[in-house]
Amino acid sequence: MKHTAGTAAKAVGRTKSTITKAIASGKISAIKNDKGAWEIDASELKRVYPHSTNETVEMKHQKKHQVSEGTFIGDLVERDGLTYKKFTDVPFTGDVDEGLEQGSFNNGKREGHWVWYHANGQLKSKGEYKSGRQEGLWVRYHENGQLRSKGDYKNDTQEGLWVTHNKNGQLFIEANFKEGEQDGLLVQYYDNGRLWYKGHFKNGKQEGPWLWYSYDGTVEKKLTGTYKNGIKVSD
Numbered sequence: 001m002k003h004t005a006g007t008a009a010k011a012v013g014r015t016k017s018t019i020t021k022a023i024a025s026g027k028i029s030a031i032k033n034d035k036g037a038w039e040i041d042a043s044e045l046k047r048v049y050p051h052s053t054n055e056t057v058e059m060k061h062q063k064k065h066q067v068s069e070g071t072f073i074g075d076l077v078e079r080d081g082l083t084y085k086k087f088t089d090v091p092f093t094g095d096v097d098e099g100l101e102q103g104s105f106n107n108g109k110r111e112g113h114w115v116w117y118h119a120n121g122q123l124k125s126k127g128e129y130k131s132g133r134q135e136g137l138w139v140r141y142h143e144n145g146q147l148r149s150k151g152d153y154k155n156d157t158q159e160g161l162w163v164t165h166n167k168n169g170q171l172f173i174e175a176n177f178k179e180g181e182q183d184g185l186l187v188q189y190y191d192n193g194r195l196w197y198k199g200h201f202k203n204g205k206q207e208g209p210w211l212w213y214s215y216d217g218t219v220e221k222k223l224t225g226t227y228k229n230g231i232k233v234s235d
Helices: 005-012 016-025 042-048 055-062
Strands: 038-041 076-079 082-085 094-097 101-106 109-117 123-130 133-141 147-154 157-165 171-178 181-189 195-202 205-212 225-228 231-234
Touching: 005 016, 005 038, 005 042, 016 038, 016 157, 016 171, 038 042, 042 109, 042 123
Parallel strands: none
Antiparallel strands: 076 082, 094 101, 101 109, 109 123, 123 133, 133 147, 147 157, 157 171, 171 181, 181 195, 195 205, 205 225, 225 231
């Protein structure tokens, strides 16, 4: 199942703007369809917002996938941030190995190394969990095997430099994070390789000089200028 930015926002109880920003930063892996709309796999949405995804939507995606102990991942449910087998009150411990998703739960929380695969068999993403939180290096790939994004998590929030590439391997975004908020240099490029915009964030808000360019390389004067606390204060 695939979501648009709008349906993804409804499924996890966020705004559409929050979803699109997460895509732009590389936090959520998504592709644009022929109409220019974002497409997000339900499994990807679940990975980024494991405790928020609408369970009914997610279970439709999961019913066919088998897990260890002879059960199905559709027989697992989340309550208060923990994963259980249906009709039990004991947090689930065991391995998930259903082809597209592989990893382990410990006392109802994801633990250790997890990997996801695209339907064509290509590796989709891989990373580590510690007590249900993303930790350390995470890497994601496009369906054609090209690197999609790469960066570190600390206590389930993005930390340090994150780099995102488009499906032909071209650099798309370089973003820096501190405790999950953009902090430091952000650079984004058009698909023709030209610079789109460049500037710094401080505590999640634009700060200092910013440069913006149109697709043909001309300066976007309306956006270019100096920012303070997220607001443009001068040209």
